[in-house]
Amino acid sequence: MKEIKNFINGEYVASSRTFDKHSPLTGEVIAKVHEADRAQVDAAVAAARAALTGPWSRMSVAERVEKLYALADGINRRFEEFLAAECADTGKPRSLASHIDIPRGAANFKIFADVVKNVPTEFFEMNTPDGRGAINYGYRTPVGVVGVVCPWNLPLLLMTWKVGPALACGDTVVVKPSEETPQTAALLGEVMNEVGIPPGVYNVVHGFGPDSAGEFVTTHPGVDAITFTGETRTGEVIMKAAARGARPVSMEMGGKNAALVFADCDFDAAIEGTLRSAFVNSGQVCLGTERVYVERPIFDRFVAELKHQVEGWKIGLPEDADTKLGPLISKEHQNKVLSYYKIAVEEGATVVTGGGVPDMGTRYAGGSWIQPTIWTGLSDNARVLREEIFGPCCHIMPFDSEEEVVAKANDNVYGLACAIWTRDVARAHRVAQRMNVGTSWVNSWFLRDLRTPFGGAKQSGIGREGGVHSLEFYTELKNVCIKL
């Protein structure tokens, strides 16, 4: 049986307690994961603290940049191992993980190496009463030990989206991967050692949230800052923990994203983009679309075409090149999504397609499989239109005016992203600027320039990460004033 250990101070460390990692494909146990206890989290934080004053702190920016590029190359050199580990943990199609998860897992180190290599800091000259003046310049130093708490949907990508800037800025990290997806975070420890990242810079502690490694990390007084990606409810708990000691947080949380499809859109592009945004990764993408608003003249045609195309998506195993949909991450999550499938029908939805569990045969009957689902016919206040489901499902509603659809799309506690489909350039800008979200895509979806600010409004997040914006969280910006 495979064992996934903690990674503390450059070494793999066993724990007295382990928990089972189940395959999303079959429900069978595929690994024993070592659950870090409080003492081991203490050791990880201590190792991270010590590394802040060791060789890592004496590296120049240029040397750190070289190490980050080497980390990216190290992941790409072991691409197949990371791909196999990610697909084993998540059940997602290899075709998806090989184009998104693993390449971005590596790219996240390169982008922040480039940022710290090129970013200037501010400088001001000032007059003084004696006429000799003074100068002021900005100076960035590491924020310190960063607690990194990660979700299970894009495990490597979302973990290195945080570890990349942290290491680029000279921080050290204690990573708590999701209990559902421990493997790639653990494997990255080997690459850290291979490229010569000093022990203690990168640490991984496995476990759960409450009364486990997640809580131990986020409540630890030796952690200087906490970056979290996950559900909003969890984020609220972590923010309370961070408040003790007034520690900064960076929060990437839930979403209930809308697609606004106008009648003048490129219809095929809008279908293709909405198909991906609603169903890719089996709907387990925070930026995904669960609310589709279609201008009435093309509503029936759009519903029919989206139904037709998603029914052509193959539900299958990761290694099958034709697979477009894998299982959900776990039986627990499958039950959550199925509960919304039931609620939708109880609320009066028309089930256009899906609504249940596919027959995957005896061998895979224990997996967390689910049918992609489209609904119509619900009112604005339906739970399925207000609450994040995080599965391969969406509701499609007609609208008659720009004012109406902007109001509907903005009427939600979340504000992460949206997609706007129209050929009218003026309307594209007008609507995008009126959307109360972190990211508006126009005639596209999940097109990511890593230099741009990424994050959520309202209950979708706090702060922005990406490009220079990550520096605000991962460094301490100081002002030095020198009298001339």
Ligand SMILES: NC(=O)c1ccc[n+]([C@@H]2O[C@H](COP(=O)([O-])OP(=O)(O)OC[C@H]3O[C@@H](n4cnc5c(N)ncnc54)[C@H](O)[C@@H]3O)[C@@H](O)[C@H]2O)c1
């Ligand atoms: N905004 C974004 O960029 C983004 C990206 C991916 C996922 N998400 C969101 O993440 C959610 C799905 O991920 P999930 O199910 O892993 O989220 P989750 O909140 O259940 O868990 C996220 C992480 O927090 C840990 N955790 C749970 N309780 C904790 C506690 N009390 N203290 C410390 N750590 C705790 C978990 O072990 C896990 O590692 C969805 O809501 C999705 O929208 C958001």
Ligand SMILES: O=C/C=C/C=C(\O)C(=O)O
């Ligand atoms: O599921 C959420 C996806 C988040 C994606 C990113 O944070 C990114 O592309 O950097």
